[in-house]
Structure formats: structure tokens, C-alpha cells
Amino acid sequence: MYVCEMNEKCETDIFGNTWLTGSANVLKRLVKERFKCKVRAIELNTQQRCAGHIVSLCDITESVEIGRKKAVETAISGRSGVMMTFRRISTTPYKVEIVHEDVNNIANIVKKVPEKYLTPDKNNVTDECLKYIQPLILGEPAMVYKNGLLLYFKIV
Numbered sequence: 541m542y543v544c545e546m547n548e549k550c551e552t553d554i555f556g557n558t559w560l561t562g563s564a565n566v567l568k569r570l571v572k573e574r575f576k577c578k579v580r581a582i583e584l585n586t587q588q589r590c591a592g593h594i595v596s597l598c599d600i601t602e603s604v605e606i607g608r609k610k611a612v613e614t615a616i617s618g619r620s621g622v623m624m625t626f627r628r629i630s631t632t633p634y635k636v637e638i639v640h641e642d643v644n645n646i647a648n649i650v651k652k653v654p655e656k657y658l659t660p661d662k663n664n665v666t667d668e669c670l671k672y673i674q675p676l677i678l679g680e681p682a683m684v685y686k687n688g689l690l691l692y693f694k695i696v
Contacts, residue, residue: 542558542560543563543567544558544559544566546566547562547565547566549562550562555648557648557650561585562583565581567581568580593683596676596678596679596681597679597680598634598677598679600692601681602626606624606626610624610639619640622641623640623641623643624638624639624640625640625646626639632671634675653669656668656669657672
């Protein structure tokens, strides 16, 4: 059970999938009830969406690559009903290929973290999981500013 499912107002999307939101408010209520003190909650997803200046080098590189190269190429070729995805070829060294998949094979399909990536008590991730994740979060892009604004990337 997700923390947000402990909320009496836990919402779902049109497919019945739980919206993974509201965890901060659930925890706020539990702390307030237990400790009888003033509590504030901040949903961390807001800060993450606003923190593009700390995006990983892999994220920014792959997002430009998938949009510039494959998505445009696929659209120009007349294909529709597909979604661009990355298929990992290797972890060490990290290497992916960009492919397109039929959107019907992706939409409304929940892909959970594999059990092998969770510790036996399911409250942490394994070293194998960290090895898988590391290439995605390591590295820093060079930050370029123009007139005080960050230029994330330029598609030419």
C-alpha cells in the first residue's frame, strides 16, 4: 500500500490507477495526531518539477536525443500511435537505444519496481538497483545562462 492510499480522499485516474499524490498530507495528519503539534506539509513533486537546473546530464542528453532524432524522424515517416522509448542495452558501460513502441502496449500498463531491486523488508533498494539507477542520475550538464535565464538546451 502506498502512503497516499491511507488518505480518505485517495483519487484514481480514469483507468482506476491510484494517483501517487497527497503523501505529505497523510504524513502531516499522522504527525499532528500523534504529537499534537503544528505541522506543515510540502509535496516534494512540486520542487522536483521546478528544479530543472539540477537535471542530470543523462536526463537532458537523452531527452534532447529522443526528441531531436527519433521522435521527429518517426513523425515525418508517417508513423502514429507510437511512443518513443529507451531500451537499455547495457549498464556497464551504460548504453541505450531509442525505439518506438505501439502506444497500446504502454498505455495503462503499470510497471512496478522489480522485486529483485527491493530489500527483503521492502523498505529500501538493493545494491543491484543502485547500480541500475546510477547512470541515470550521475553527471552534470554545463549550465548556460542568457539574460539571467537558464538555457536548458537548444534544438537546431
